[in-house]
Amino acid sequence: MRREPRAFRAAALLFGFAFLYAPIALLVIYSFNASRLVTVWGGFSVRWYGALLNDERIVESAWISLRVALVSAALATALGTCAAIALARFGRFRGRGLFAAMTMAPLVMPEVVAGLSLLLLFVALDVPRGFWTIVLAHASMTMCFVAVVVRERLEGVDRSIEEAAGDLGASPGQTLWRVTLPIALPSIVAGYVLAFTLSLDDVVIASFASGPGSTTLPMRIYSAVRLGVSPEINAVSTAMIVLVAICLGIYGLARAAPAGGRV
Amino acid sequence: MDPSAPLVSVQNVVRSFGGVKALDGLSLDVFRGEFFALLGPSGCGKTTLMRAIAGFEAPDGGRVLLDGVDLGDTPPHKRPVNMVFQSYALFPHMSVERNIAFGLEREGLPRAEVAARVDEMLTLVQLGDERRRRPDQLSGGQKQRVALARALAKRPRLLLLDEPLAALDRKLREETQFELKRVQRRLGATFMLVTHDQDEAMTMADRIAVMRAGRVEQLGAGADVYNRPANRWVAGFVGEINLFEAAATADCAAGASCAFQLDVGLTTTPLHCGEAVAKGQRVAVAARPEHIALSRAAPDQPGPVGAVSDLAFRGDATLARIELPSGFVVRALLPNASVGGARFARGDRVALSLAAGAATVLTS
Numbered sequence: 348m349r350r351e352p353r354a355f356r357a358a359a360l361l362f363g364f365a366f367l368y369a370p371i372a373l374l375v376i377y378s379f380n381a382s383r384l385v386t387v388w389g390g391f392s393v394r395w396y397g398a399l400l401n402d403e404r405i406v407e408s409a410w411i412s413l414r415v416a417l418v419s420a421a422l423a424t425a426l427g428t429c430a431a432i433a434l435a436r437f438g439r440f441r442g443r444g445l446f447a448a449m450t451m452a453p454l455v456m457p458e459v460v461a462g463l464s465l466l467l468l469f470v471a472l473d474v475p476r477g478f479w480t481i482v483l484a485h486a487s488m489t490m491c492f493v494a495v496v497v498r499e500r501l502e503g504v505d506r507s508i509e510e511a512a513g514d515l516g517a518s519p520g521q522t523l524w525r526v527t528l529p530i531a532l533p534s535i536v537a538g539y540v541l542a543f544t545l546s547l548d549d550v551v552i553a554s555f556a557s558g559p560g561s562t563t564l565p566m567r568i569y570s571a572v573r574l575g576v577s578p579e580i581n582a583v584s585t586a587m588i589v590l591v592a593i594c595l596g597i598y599g600l601a602r603a604a605p606a607g608g609r610v
Numbered sequence: 611m612d613p614s615a616p617l618v619s620v621q622n623v624v625r626s627f628g629g630v631k632a633l634d635g636l637s638l639d640v641f642r643g644e645f646f647a648l649l650g651p652s653g654c655g656k657t658t659l660m661r662a663i664a665g666f667e668a669p670d671g672g673r674v675l676l677d678g679v680d681l682g683d684t685p686p687h688k689r690p691v692n693m694v695f696q697s698y699a700l701f702p703h704m705s706v707e708r709n710i711a712f713g714l715e716r717e718g719l720p721r722a723e724v725a726a727r728v729d730e731m732l733t734l735v736q737l738g739d740e741r742r743r744r745p746d747q748l749s750g751g752q753k754q755r756v757a758l759a760r761a762l763a764k765r766p767r768l769l770l771l772d773e774p775l776a777a778l779d780r781k782l783r784e785e786t787q788f789e790l791k792r793v794q795r796r797l798g799a800t801f802m803l804v805t806h807d808q809d810e811a812m813t814m815a816d817r818i819a820v821m822r823a824g825r826v827e828q829l830g831a832g833a834d835v836y837n838r839p840a841n842r843w844v845a846g847f848v849g850e851i852n853l854f855e856a857a858a859t860a861d862c863a864a865g866a867s868c869a870f871q872l873d874v875g876l877t878t879t880p881l882h883c884g885e886a887v888a889k890g891q892r893v894a895v896a897a898r899p900e901h902i903a904l905s906r907a908a909p910d911q912p913g914p915v916g917a918v919s920d921l922a923f924r925g926d927a928t929l930a931r932i933e934l935p936s937g938f939v940v941r942a943l944l945p946n947a948s949v950g951g952a953r954f955a956r957g958d959r960v961a962l963s964l965a966a967g968a969a970t971v972l973t974s
Contacts, residue, residue: 511699515713
């Protein structure tokens with residue numbers, strides 16, 4: 348096989364990464380810009396991070412986003428794990444194909460459609476929109492991701508391990524609690540972190556499901572940007588990038604954990 | 611309870627998978643303290659039978675009795691039967707001792723009792739030093755011993771072993787065979803082994819059920835199955851054998867002996883007939899390679915003469931393949947210990963003879 352020159356391969360890699368990450372790098376760099384003008388470099392400073400903490404509306408939105416993400420991810424993890432167990436362990440029950448398709452459909456559902464349909468539902472049921480409607484909306488959006496991750500893990504586990512638990516006297520419930528779930532735990536953690544991340548940076552569905560006093564951070568950023576990009580927005584975005592990067596790191600570690608290994 | 615009554619009684623069990631009968635009205639009894647083996651090729655139903663006894667498969671028909679009690683729909687976790695899985699199926703998130711304690715804790719035994727039995731089992735399988743390790747830190751042989759200890763800790767009335775040695779290398783397999791025998795004798799427990807390996811079955815089991823297509827073809831001690839196969843299929847499956855087409859030279863009652871004329875041109879010494887045969891009736895005479903003797907053929911040698919077509923050195927013996935003029939190939943096992951005995955080379959012309967009375971007459 349012909350080997351491309353080393354320089355060519357390095358350049359191709361650099362170009363690829365630049366294409367993906369240059370905008371983000373620019374945003375991070377400018378978040379440390381001392382100047383108020385977004386596009387003019389005025390020296391290094393962390394003043395905008397300080398300004399963030401004093402901006403009540405940003406802090407409030409960040410707090411809402413964090414709470415929504417924590418709660419909706421928990422809900423999504425519980426439901427998604429149940430769905431994964433049903434799909435991976437209950438055999439060929441009636442309607443299994445339909446159940447599998449409907450569980451996974453939100454993976455490819457346009458977010459605008461999902462958001463609009465949720466809005467219509469909340470209006471029809473006369474549910475006041477706010478924190479809990481965003482939680483529900485996000486849980487319904489992210490549970491399929493949890494289901495995919497957990498199901499993949501369960502299907503990789505030797506079925507005879509659960510049979511052995513039964514053989515040793517564990518009832519089906521004890522087998523689930525003491526054997527199946529502990530073995531699936533890394534994937535459940537991975538699913539939770541994934542759901543948390545997806546919820547944290549969602550703007551479309553949150554816009555449909557939110558009400559007065561429940562503006563999430565991405566919504567806040569989106570509306571602020573329409574009035575012009577400020578260095579403060581760069582700073583808050585950078586903070587989110589860091590948080591999401593940490594989450595993805597945890598997700599990767601949890602996914603890579605050996606079957607039954609410590610999490 | 612009658613101590614001579616069978617511990618496990620399988621009665622007319624039928625189990626089909628999509629029209630294919632994995633178990634076809636199978637019946638057999640296993641007695642207390644016995645090391646019993648189910649031997650057969652893959653797909654013969656031996657694993658299905660074991661899973662039916664453990665409760666993982668519900669038979670379509672027939673009954674499985676344990677100590678005279680119909681196990682019926684009793685779920686696996688309520689059966690006093692334990693199993694060593696082929697993949698060992700250790701709990702990957704638990705240490706060796708937690709694995710062994712798992713079944714005992716499910717019984718709700720007091721802590722001290724659990725600890726004592728775990729220690730006892732660790733000693734039995736010599737894994738005391740590995741008690742805090744996790745399964746992924748153990749070798750294949752150690753995992754196998756943990757699986758055995760975990761199942762035995764429950765003191766099952768019957769221990770099922772599903773191809774327990776299949777994943778071990780040859781040397782370790784032999785060691786483990788004797789190890790299993792030792793444990794079984796020491797505990798006086800009843801073991802039921804599933805295997806496709808006839809050497810394994812013969813080495814370990816007191817009795818062997820040779821299975822094919824969901825039925826038992828022959829049931830008996832290893833030596834009986836080997837020396838007195840019930841039919842052509844068993845003869846061919848268990849060990850190496852030469853099947854000679856032959857005809858009876860006289861009418862012979864069941865249990866009597868008579869000589870047979872082999873198609874290859876040899877008349878046997880009188881052979882025991884399990885069933886009555888009529889003069890001229892076509893039968894097969896089965897002879898193990900070790901019961902075929904070779905001698906250098908004289909130019910005017912009567913009887914079957916062939917050429918040595920191949921010699922396979924096996925250490926303790928050499929397996930020779932002799933091709934007769936008809937194209938029929940006879941296998942003969944020549945012990946290497948016989949110093950000064952005739953040595954043959956490829957292409958040598960040799961005369962065949964059968965050890966007196968050593969062959970088996972098969973009418974089916």
